[in-house]
Amino acid sequence: MSNAVTIDIQVEQQAAHQVLHINPQGSGGDRALRGTIQIPGDKSISHRSLMLGAIAQGETRIQGLLVGEDPQSTAHCFRAMGVEISPLNSTLVTVQGIGLGNLQEPDRVLDAGNSGTTLRLMLGLLASHPDRLFTVTGDHSLCRRPMGRVVKPLQQMGAMIWGRQGASLAPLAVQGQRLQPLHYHSPVASAQVKSCVLLAGLMTEGETTVTEPALSRDHSERMLRAFGAKLTVDPHSHSVTVQGPTQLQGQSVVVPGDISSAAFWLVAGAIVPGSELLIENVGVNPTRTGILDALMAMGADIQPENQRDVAGEPVADLRVRASALKGCDIGGALIPRLIDEIPVLAVAAALAQGKTVIRDAAELRVKESDRLAVVASQLSKMGATITELPDGLEISGGSSLNGAEVDSYTDHRIAMGFAIAALVAQGKTSIGRAEAASISYPDFVTTLRGICP
Numbered sequence: 001m002s003n004a005v006t007i008d009i010q011v012e013q014q015a016a017h018q019v020l021h022i023n024p025q026g027s028g029g030d031r032a033l034r035g036t037i038q039i040p041g042d043k044s045i046s047h048r049s050l051m052l053g054a055i056a057q058g059e060t061r062i063q064g065l066l067v068g069e070d071p072q073s074t075a076h077c078f079r080a081m082g083v084e085i086s087p088l089n090s091t092l093v094t095v096q097g098i099g100l101g102n103l104q105e106p107d108r109v110l111d112a113g114n115s116g117t118t119l120r121l122m123l124g125l126l127a128s129h130p131d132r133l134f135t136v137t138g139d140h141s142l143c144r145r146p147m148g149r150v151v152k153p154l155q156q157m158g159a160m161i162w163g164r165q166g167a168s169l170a171p172l173a174v175q176g177q178r179l180q181p182l183h184y185h186s187p188v189a190s191a192q193v194k195s196c197v198l199l200a201g202l203m204t205e206g207e208t209t210v211t212e213p214a215l216s217r218d219h220s221e222r223m224l225r226a227f228g229a230k231l232t233v234d235p236h237s238h239s240v241t242v243q244g245p246t247q248l249q250g251q252s253v254v255v256p257g258d259i260s261s262a263a264f265w266l267v268a269g270a271i272v273p274g275s276e277l278l279i280e281n282v283g284v285n286p287t288r289t290g291i292l293d294a295l296m297a298m299g300a301d302i303q304p305e306n307q308r309d310v311a312g313e314p315v316a317d318l319r320v321r322a323s324a325l326k327g328c329d330i331g332g333a334l335i336p337r338l339i340d341e342i343p344v345l346a347v348a349a350a351l352a353q354g355k356t357v358i359r360d361a362a363e364l365r366v367k368e369s370d371r372l373a374v375v376a377s378q379l380s381k382m383g384a385t386i387t388e389l390p391d392g393l394e395i396s397g398g399s400s401l402n403g404a405e406v407d408s409y410t411d412h413r414i415a416m417g418f419a420i421a422a423l424v425a426q427g428k429t430s431i432g433r434a435e436a437a438s439i440s441y442p443d444f445v446t447t448l449r450g451i452c453p
């Protein structure tokens, strides 16, 4: 029997959609993945640099911005409100800030596409722009996602917002107002809720505070401070206060690589026997590194190298080598620190020895898809033993996966997570609607081809 294994990767266009076929050919041989990977810019930081740049005074210069569909949605919306933003696909992106309170009333509906971050953060700014009417929408997925979580605190600040089901679903109409400050106790640990209220607080006279039940990603806090906002953080109560009104100054921003994109390679390197991958320039902000904690608790061999600080965010290169994984329990305050990585973490759990239980993750039901239901149904098709819980997943690992026809449900994290599962499956896996990957990672398939035998 030949020991040569190749992993055949084909993208098939089927009408408006793409099917990604991944077929490890040859058996018994070495499938090891090897190489050095450059990951795309952090999506959360990319959105924030465009938005803060737009409302600051003077020019903001952004290096390393993610050129994915989600930041493109943010750029389109702010261009429609009079902000000059250079093409996103250049090494240096410039935003000509128009100053606080100066977003123009757009002559069209603002379309946030597939991006929850765009819509929720932008609503805070729109609601606090007096005398202007804005209408906002998104794609089919976004119009099903809950907006009440940001509309409610904004209404408590005096915002006027209309939409379906008591303004809890987009499309929404916003009549900008002078708002009142608020101390909002958010029932969810959500950086989008926190950031929305803080952005509304920028324009509002007085102190606007958000307290959250557990710490969510703190990129807004870091960047608002860097742009000159008057901001205080109480780490004990997970509270952030902005003192408004506060004028921002344009800055130079360097966007680190997205750990949520690195997560696919971390899991791939850990589960494909013999692999060694070096993932360069990964943002390792402690509010985002839950995936490292979880994988290491499962026995993954991940070494951070060359740790440094880049423009206010910690960065490292991550070396991952394949190792035997064991199941573990994941829940509580760890969840917001790895929320977007759970689909691919479930793939690692399916390969680990023993049981993995993920809890406190009901938020996954209101992402681009119901990620708990989709991961459970599609991973079962590949032979995994997985049960959907109301707020998580129970995965009995150790089974080998078989190739299958699965669907992304138009969710980028699902499309890419299943591409990683396909690398260890017996036989061909076909992932429907795989073009969703370009929401956060347009070069995903190119990078995958580059590390496969």
Ligand SMILES: O=C(O)C1=C[C@@H](OP(=O)(O)O)[C@@H](O)[C@H](O)C1
Binding pocket: 043, 044, 045, 117, 189, 190, 191, 192, 193, 195, 216, 217, 339, 340, 363
């Ligand atoms: O603020 C952000 O940039 C994000 C916050 C998270 O959402 P929630 O705030 O809804 O948890 C995350 O899932 C999303 O991908 C990006």
Ligand SMILES: C=C(OP(=O)(O)O)C(=O)O
Binding pocket: 043, 070, 114, 115, 116, 117, 118, 340, 367, 368, 413, 440
């Ligand atoms: C949930 C995500 O993004 P958003 O909420 O911005 O659509 C994600 O990227 O996984």
